[in-house]
Amino acid sequence: MAYTSANQLELLQTAEAVAREKNIEPGLVVEAMEESLARAAKSRYGAEMDIRVSIDRKTGRATFTRVRTVVEDEELENYQAEFTVEQAKEYMENPEVGQQFIEEVPPVELGRIAAQSAKQVILQKVREAERDKQYEEFKDKAGTIINALVKREEYGNVIVDVGAGEAVLRRNEKIGREAYRPNDRIRCFIKDVRREQRGPQIFLSRTAPEFMAELFKMEVPEIYEGIIEIKAVARDPGSRAKIAVISYDGSIDPVGACVGMRGSRVQAVVNELQGEKIDIIPWNEDMPTFLVNALQPAEVAKVVLDEEAGKIEVVVPDEQLSLAIGRRGQNVRLASQLTGLDIDIMTEEEESKRRQAEFELRTKLFMDTLDLDEFFAQLLVSEGFANLEEVAYVEVDELLVIEGVDEDTASELQARARDYLEEQAKKAMEAARALGVEDSLANFEGLTPQMLEALGNDGVKTLEDFATCADWELAGGWTTIDGERVKDDGVLEPFDVSLEEAQDMVMTARVLLGWVDPDDLVTEEEEGEDAETETEEAEA
Structure with a gap:
């Protein structure tokens, strides 16, 4: 039975007008009208009934139907919208669970309250359609x-x-x-x-680094065309910025292209960013070289990179220190953001003092532990020996190159070093046992007595305790908090345990405990190698 109380085309005309005004699909408005009419019908026939309305998209004719679904006897809950197979036999031939019986019902005249409710449904649907359209447009x-x-x-x-x-x-x-x-x-x-x-x-x-990158893309055609690539951007919004660029065409200077004729291109970006000063820096795969470029306009005398710790030490002439650091540390902070490394800046004088202090410290170590005089200890340090392990276990030939050292002296030196190390190991093991370190951990391959003592002091006393540790808890690492890199100290970091070594030890402990299947580890490693091979082949 069709809805005929109003002009049948009026619904479609209203839908088209609303759709035109809100710039959305007319079909969405018609669906909203169908839902609102169905809601009005439910208020008349009963809220539990499954009443549906269909509006003909050509004629505007609205048809009201009641839908009942066939369900299992024990699943029957809503008697108005569901019925059992037996009950359905009155209306259908050979009914099956899941089938629907649809019959037309008389149309509903919209009263004042029902009309208001219908209007709210339509407005809600239109609003949702507008939001979806806006999201799709901007996502x-x-x-x-x-x-x-x-x-x-x-x-x-x-x-x-x-x-x-x-x-x-x-x-x-x-x-x-x-x-x-x-x-x-x-x-x-x-x-x-x-x-x-x-x-x-x-x-x-307007403060995001990507904003600057996009502005350069608009001003520099070579960036838009992919001839020049922006590799990194660091900003102190409104004050200063650094941008690293690389050219894939040997005939094009990336810095010159970004600066433009008489600085026209970079000036356009500067004007948009309220006068923000911009340093354009050539990118280099070699991190120390790139850092030297990033610290411009300061001159750098020497760079020492520690890739594992993500740190880099920079030595500058004394008169260049303030320029390298910049006002309120701005220059070094931006260079750090650009390279992703922690930068320690020191003058040549400070580096010389530090090296002298290290020299004296190692000299005293050898004097105290090997019972040497100052001159002989200094000879060892000068030859590059930094600790007792190197003296104790190095090839004898490497000791014989030291002036005044013969085979007997070398053997005596190594014997003293080994005796001292064994005594220290014995004391460390006794301390570890006193802390409660158990055999399961003490017998684990790769852990020295000193390491066991450090673990015991940290509350790691069994193999189970060790297996629950994260690799960074053992080897240390870096965490970025609010854009600042913060150091995480590792229990075994003083013993130069790397992150990879810590990972291997923890996984070995988990395998020994039966927490991890070694076959799974082999599969993961093979998959990783396959992925690396595919990447290399793709790059080739």
Whole structure:
């Protein structure tokens, strides 16, 4: 039976008008109307009934139907919308569970309350359709630059009009003390687009490093075409920035291309970023070389890289120290962000003092432990011996190159070093036992008595305790908190245990305890090797 109380085309005309006004599909509005009419019908026939409405997309004719589903006897709960196989036999031939019986019911006249309810459903559906459309439009634009119109400012946050809706430029995403008035044009980077309960939220930024990268892409055709690549960006928004670039065409200078004729290209970016000074730096695969470039305009005398710790030591002439560090540490901080390394800067004088202190410390170690005079101990240090293990277990020939050392002297030196080390190991093992370290851990291959003592002091006393440790808890590591790298001290870090060695020891302990199947480890390693091989072949 069809809904005929109103002009049948009126529904379609209304749907098209709403769709045109909101710039959404007319079909979505018609679906909202069907849902609202069905809701009104349920209020008349009963909320438990499964009433559905279908509007003909050509004629506007609305048909009301009641749907009942065949269910198992024990699953029957809603007597208005479900019935058993036996009950269904009155209406259907050979009914089966899951089948539906559909019959038309008389149309419902919309009363004042029902009409209001229907209107709310339609408005809700239209609003949801608008939100979906806005989200779909902007979800793929994340990571790009947009030109927008300022609408208003709320608590320091700028609300802008982006055409299909609004976006927000938060206070901490503005450069310095930027202030905007309604109807100002603003250029921003779309940082994030999220689908939330109140609708899609579009978050903008002018402080993000990616904003600068996108601006350069707009100003430098070679970047847009992929001839030049931006490898890294570090910013102190509104003040200073560093950008690392590389050219894949030997005839094109990446720095010169980004600067432009008389600085025109970089100046356009600087103007957009409120006068932010920009250092354009050539990228280099060799990290020390890249760092020397990153610390410009300061001159660097020497670089020492510790890749495992992610640290780098830089030695600069005394007069270059303040320039290398920069005002309030800005230059070294940006260079650190650009390279992803912790940078320690020292002057040549400071490095000389540190080396002298290390020399004296090692000299005293050999004097105290090997019962040597100062001159002989200094000879050992000068030849590159840094600890007792090196003296005790090095090839005798390496000791014989020291002036005044013959075979008897070398043997005596090694014997003294070994005796001292064995005595220290014995004391460490006694201390470990006193701390409660058990045989299961003491007999584990790869752990020295000194390591066992350190583990015992940290509460690791059994093989089970050791197997539950994370690799970084043993070897140490670095954690990034609020953009700052923070050092995590490892229990075995003083013994120069690397992260890979810590991983191997922990996994071995887990295999011994039966927590991990060794076959699984072999499979994972093979998969990793296969992946590396495929990557290398692809690169080749």
